Amino acid sequence: MTIRGQEVLIMPNGSQQIVQKLWNYCNVLRDDGVSYGDYVEQLTYLLFLKMADEQAKILGKQSAIPAGSDWQSLTPKEGDELEIHYRHILDSLGKKNGMLGVIFKKAQNKIQDPAKLKRLISMINDETWTGLDIDVKGEIYEGLLQKNAEDTKSGAGQYFTPRALIKAIVEVIQPKPKETICDPACGTGGFFLAAHKYLSEKYRLDKEQKKFLRFGTFKGKDIVDAVVRLCVMNLFLHGIGGDVVPVESGDSLLSDPKDRFEIVMTNPPFGKKSSITIVNGEGKADKESLTYEREDFAATTSNKQLNFLQHVKTILKINGRCGIVVPDNVLFEGGAGETIRKRFLAECDVHTLLRLPTGLFYAQGVKANVLFFDKKPASEKPWTEKLWIYDLRTNMHFTLKENPLRLEDLQDFIKCYNPANRRERKETERFKAFSYDDLMQRDKVSLDIFWLKDESIEDSENLPDPKVIAQDISENLQTALSQFNSIYEDLGG
Numbered sequence: 001m002t003i004r005g006q007e008v009l010i011m012p013n014g015s016q017q018i019v020q021k022l023w024n025y026c027n028v029l030r031d032d033g034v035s036y037g038d039y040v041e042q043l044t045y046l047l048f049l050k051m052a053d054e055q056a057k058i059l060g061k062q063s064a065i066p067a068g069s070d071w072q073s074l075t076p077k078e079g080d081e082l083e084i085h086y087r088h089i090l091d092s093l094g095k096k097n098g099m100l101g102v103i104f105k106k107a108q109n110k111i112q113d114p115a116k117l118k119r120l121i122s123m124i125n126d127e128t129w130t131g132l133d134i135d136v137k138g139e140i141y142e143g144l145l146q147k148n149a150e151d152t153k154s155g156a157g158q159y160f161t162p163r164a165l166i167k168a169i170v171e172v173i174q175p176k177p178k179e180t181i182c183d184p185a186c187g188t189g190g191f192f193l194a195a196h197k198y199l200s201e202k203y204r205l206d207k208e209q210k211k212f213l214r215f216g217t218f219k220g221k222d223i224v225d226a227v228v229r230l231c232v233m234n235l236f237l238h239g240i241g242g243d244v245v246p247v248e249s250g251d252s253l254l255s256d257p258k259d260r261f262e263i264v265m266t267n268p269p270f271g272k273k274s275s276i277t278i279v280n281g282e283g284k285a286d287k288e289s290l291t292y293e294r295e296d297f298a299a300t301t302s303n304k305q306l307n308f309l310q311h312v313k314t315i316l317k318i319n320g321r322c323g324i325v326v327p328d329n330v331l332f333e334g335g336a337g338e339t340i341r342k343r344f345l346a347e348c349d350v351h352t353l354l355r356l357p358t359g360l361f362y363a364q365g366v367k368a369n370v371l372f373f374d375k376k377p378a379s380e381k382p383w384t385e386k387l388w389i390y391d392l393r394t395n396m397h398f399t400l401k402e403n404p405l406r407l408e409d410l411q412d413f414i415k416c417y418n419p420a421n422r423r424e425r426k427e428t429e430r431f432k433a434f435s436y437d438d439l440m441q442r443d444k445v446s447l448d449i450f451w452l453k454d455e456s457i458e459d460s461e462n463l464p465d466p467k468v469i470a471q472d473i474s475e476n477l478q479t480a481l482s483q484f485n486s487i488y489e490d491l492g493g
Contacts, residue, residue: 018127025123029116038110041226045090045107046124048233049074054130055237064100064236069093075125082121083114098243099236103229161190161267161325162360168410169265169323169370170194172352172417177209179217179262182315184252185308186220189231191265196238214240219259220247223269253307256296260317267325268308270366298343301336305329309371310340313348316375325356328367332448341445345436346382349374351422353389353447354413359398360405367393372417386433387447388425390416394452 026039034042053071056063063070069089077085086109093104111117175181175195183191199205199213218240222228228249235241297310305326312322330337331353344350352372361368376383390413398405416431418424427433432451439445 021123025120029111029120032111032113032116034110037226041107042109042111042120043124044230044233045104046121047129048103048237049089050124051129051237054128058128058130061239065093071125075121078118079114082118083109083112086117099232099241099245102232102245103236105229161187162405163190163194164405164407164410165325165356165360165370166190166194166265167407168414170198171414172372172419173263173265173321173323174419175199175263177203177205178212180219181217181263181265182219182259182261183264183266184221184311184315185266185268186222186231186247187227187267189220189234189247192218192220192231192240193234193238195263195265196240215242215244218246219261221250221252222247223249223251225249253294253304253311256294256314259315260320261315262317262320264312264316264320264322264324266308266312266323268305270305270327270361270368299336299339301340303329303333303336306333306337306340309344313344313375318375318377320375321372322375323370323372325368326371328369328448330371331369332444332446334444338444341447342440344373345384345387345439345445347378348376349383349385350387351384352417353387355389355391355393355450357393357396357398357405359400359403361400382436384436384439386435387439388416388431388433389447389449391430391432391450391452394450395455 022043026036029039030036049065049071052063052065055061065071067073069092074082074086074089090104090107090109093100094107095101096104109117111120170191175198177199181192181195183189186192195217196213199217203209205213218235220231222231228247231247232241232245235246240246294310296314297307299306299310301307309324309326309330312324316322331341350371350373354370354372356368356370358367360366374383392410392413397403398409412428412430416425416428425431425433430452432449434449439447442449
């Protein structure tokens with residue numbers, strides 16, 4: 001690929017190789033007492049400075065990094081001079097207004113050995129990052145999280161959305177110029193970057209539309225400070241935002257932000273229990289200090305995913321469109337789950353459910369779906385006529401490394417979704433429609449519906465790997481135990 005007369009190498013597996021190289025160096029630094037978290041933080045600061053420099057040199061963009069605090073001022077230095085200058089860069093950029101100030105807020109150098117800092121800078125300087133991927137920093141950060149999870153034999157704690165799935169969701173949601181887009185659990189900004197690319201390539205934006213795309217389209221929030229920093233870096237490098245930062249750190253579930261959006265695309269964090277219980281206007285709470293009232297919620301629950309579903313409904317404008325990743329328990333859980341599903345089917349057009357295969361996330365056996373719905377005005381009749389379900393799970397097998405999900409694996413879903421005219425959908429082997437009346441007659445109004453025969457169960461020779469079976473059993477037991485605990489808590493236990 002050639003950009004402004006310079007060859008930029010695009011390597012399909014390049015980011016994976018770089019992740020391995022950077023991870024190996026992390027092991028060296030850990031021997032010096034530099035923690036995993038500190039290493040990732042320093043890595044993202046340096047990557048940002050290098051990519052900003054490349055944008056100026058390769059893409060011809062005007063750099064927002066002041067001379068003397070940029071990558072070019074850093075690379076020639078060595079020893080104590082390097083360490084002192086790097087500290088100066090972090091301190092000076094952290095005092096800037098707008099997005100630069102957010103990125104480098106309270107930044108400190110945690111690599112005290114100048115020789116090792118120089119080695120890391122040289123490793124980053126040896127690569128050309130601009131052509132690797134739309135979100136190369138996010139991919140490397142997520143790869144390092146995965147490596148850390150494997151190294152510690154514990155979960156990464158966060159599950160990042162595969163980029164192919166993000167692109168498919170954006171394709172069927174079809175953002176339009178001057179529509180507002182929110183992600184209340186934005187992570188490194190994957191949905192924002194994909195929507196920005198979609199809008200930039202699909203439409204010939206006029207000057208006003210380009211200005212809105214940069215300053216008015218996106219709004220995000222995430223509870224993890226380090227991830228917010230990465231998201232702001234990504235948006236900054238893609239020319240999104242300015243003095244007003246479109247992403248903030250915090251818990252989206254604490255209150256109604258009062259802002260309303262045409263589109264919400266999000267993958268809220270996995271894990272059922274929240275540290276607090278969200279209570280609606282009529283609810284009671286024994287531990288008031290840990291409880292937040294949300295009168296806009298239909299039901300009280302400590303289930304994080306159910307609360308995110310209710311929150312998303314609140315922040316959508318009338319006729320607003322949503323694609324949200326939800327685990328299976330949101331589809332079948334009783335109590336508050338049943339109440340919320342009934343409310344959604346009546347007050348929204350819940351039109352599509354994509355059942356995702358396992359093997360897409362860092363934890364084996366995670367069962368998730370994408371729920372698509374439109375928010376509708378008040379009506380005496382229920383808005384949902386049919387829920388169309390696409391089963392991408394049964395007899396489909398993906399892994400993070402050997403067989404990752406690709407956009408071509410989602411092309412049949414996109415075709416069946418028929419975003420141009422959802423009224424002209426047709427049933428296929430994997431795509432079936434279920435009427436509102438059918439759904440209401442199901443036990444607990446469960447949307448956990450499947451119809452295809454699982455060949456691996458029928459053929460004993462093709463049984464899943466024992467580790468996958470054991471993980472499935474463990475997941476089901478944990479879900480059941482969590483439900484029993486919820487009942488116990490509801491009874492005052």
